Amino acid sequence: AQTVTQSQPEMSVQEAETVTLSCTYDTSESDYYLFWYKQPPSRQMILVIRQEAYKQQNATENRFSVNFQKAAKSFSLKISDSQLGDAAMYFCAYRIDSNYQLIWGAGTKLIIKP
Amino acid sequence: DGGITQSPKYLFRKEGQNVTLSCEQNLNHDAMYWYRQDPGQGLRLIYYSQIVNDFQKGDIAEGYSVSREKKESFPLTVTSAQKNPTAFYLCASSTIPASSYNEQFFGPGTRLTVL
Numbered sequence: 001a002q003t004v005t006q007s008q009p010e011m012s013v014q015e016a017e018t019v020t021l022s023c024t025y026d027t028s029e030s031d032y033y034l035f036w037y038k039q040p041p042s043r044q045m046i047l048v049i050r051q052e053a054y055k056q057q058n059a060t061e062n063r064f065s066v067n068f069q070k071a072a073k074s075f076s077l078k079i080s081d082s083q084l085g086d087a088a089m090y091f092c093a094y095r096i097d098s099n100y101q102l103i104w105g106a107g108t109k110l111i112i113k114p
Numbered sequence: 115d116g117g118i119t120q121s122p123k124y125l126f127r128k129e130g131q132n133v134t135l136s137c138e139q140n141l142n143h144d145a146m147y148w149y150r151q152d153p154g155q156g157l158r159l160i161y162y163s164q165i166v167n168d169f170q171k172g173d174i175a176e177g178y179s180v181s182r183e184k185k186e187s188f189p190l191t192v193t194s195a196q197k198n199p200t201a202f203y204l205c206a207s208s209t210i211p212a213s214s215y216n217e218q219f220f221g222p223g224t225r226l227t228v229l
Contacts, residue, residue, distance in 0.1 A: 004156070009154075033216070035217075042222070043202065043222065043223050044220065044222050044223070045204060045206075045220035046220075047217055047218075047219075050217065091156060091157070093156075093157075095216065100145055100147075100162060100164065100208070100216065101159055101162070101172070102157070102159075102218060103156075104156030104157045104158075105156050106154060106155055106156045107154075107156060
């Protein structure tokens with residue numbers, strides 16, 4: 001079965017510091033896509049960053065970057081220079097190439113300390 | 115502005131009643147999805163549709179029904195057969211993956227509470 005595991009229910013970080021959120025997944029597929037979504041208190045789900053499994057280079061989007069380890073089936077999100085607006089639930093999700101369905105982790109609540 | 119709208123934002127239902135949640139998108143996306151979100155859990159897929167007049171069950175379709183009469187609209191009906199319908203419901207849409215990412219765009223959600 002395809003599963004996504006986020007082992008950290010909650011993380012906290014001091015404003016301006018760096019935090020890493022972990023995500024592991026289980027699949028027998030070789031072609032797939034990985035996503036990090038952010039859900040702030042407004043509950044609007046927003047895409048943060050995405051990665052194609054065949055690309056070895058880690059994706060980056062401004063202060064957000066991933067550490068993709070295909071062999072270990074790990075897809076962690078690093079947030080640099082944390083800002084108060086980064087406080088949210090962060091969800092890791094996975095999709096295989098031939099399917100529309102996203103498989104979601106349970107989420108990590110990120111708290112930013114001023 | 116292009117986007118997805120869901121209404122109402124809050125919905126209260128008495129036991130035994132059917133209720134319908136609205137989802138409209140103007141992104142010209144072919145695919146639309148309904149998810150349920152419960153505390154401490156990831157999103158779970160209820161139904162999805164890739165084309166008008168066609169839809170498929172997701173992981174938790176029991177007690178729910180959908181229709182897709184127009185490309186822009188994908189309403190979800192929560193029937194009285196759904197035993198525990200209190201949850202947050204999210205609608206999403208995406209292109210059919212001619213491109214690889216097939217990013218899903220989400221609406222603001224509807225909070226359903228059974229009284």
